Amino acid sequence: MRVAILGCGYVGLELARQLVDDHAVVGVRRSEAGIEAVEATGAEAVQADVTDADALGAVPDVDAMVFAASSGGRGAGAAREVYVEGLRAAIETFGERENAPDRLVYTSSTGVYGDHEGGWVDESTPLEPTTEKTAVLVEAERIARELAPEYGIDGGVARFAGLYGPDRYRLERYLEGPVTEGYLNMVHRDDAAGIVRFMLESTDEELLVAVDDEPVDKWTFADWLADECGVERPPKRTKAERLDDDSLSEPARRRILTSKRCSNDRVRELGYEFRYPTYREGYRDAIEAYRERRK
Helix, strand or coil: CEEEEECCCHHHHHHHHHHCCCCEEEEEECCHHHHHHHHHCCCEEEECCCCCCCHHHHCCCCCEEEECCCCCCCCHHHHHHHHHHHHHHHHHHHHCCCCCCCEEEEEEEHHHHCCCCCCEECCCCCCCCCCHHHHHHHHHHHHHHHHHHHCCCEEEEEEECEEECCCCCCHHHHHHCCEECCEECEEEHHHHHHHHHHHHHCCCCCEEEECCCCCEEHHHHHHHHHHHHCCCCCCEECHHHHHCCCCCCHHHHHHHHCCCEECCHHHHHHCCCCCCCCHHHHCHHHHHHHHHHCC
């Protein structure tokens, strides 16, 4: 199978590493540094902006494509340009080719669920985006699942929970505090990539939630992390205390008020095996490195 990873960044590079031994992989990035990172995985690298339909012409025909581009943490306008217009351009560009792909996987976010007051959500839960950006993600999911089939492409969506892993453990955030109450839904980078690989190789499932086995209360997680690192447990604050900050932006307030626990039952039922089933396994390398630095 020949696979194009459009926006071959944090998860995309790991996906390339997982695929290169068994498949032909093409990683697409905008920058020279990005191209070098793609080449380091052993994949073929193509320098192109995934939002530019003409530039995508440099990408060869493929059997499957993964749209994993990022808007770089910018606002809703940038998100729309990448996730909606970019995805639409990619589907149309590859779909109009004589040898169109058979499969598309678009990487979305569990932010599309909105607030469920700490309740459980899964693939069947209705979407209730609470910000402009998450509303854009919902629209992009619709494009992946509805526009792609118009071109004969099997469109799928992987909804990522909070990503962590090498270079993204953010230990200090939880060790130093203060830590605001709420739930953490997480997935290690390697499993996020692994679930996308699973969707390419092992299932035609249209939608999967990519999250580990155990959503965890932030205070519980922070205390566990501090204990494992051998430092004092961090200060805590309630949501009400955090919301007393008048300098908080409206999107930040909405994020604080959003609470849910994401289920991976469907992924498990289909047979995916997690490398890092919970944060306990996933943070082990980071904890050991932290303790070593403090010696």
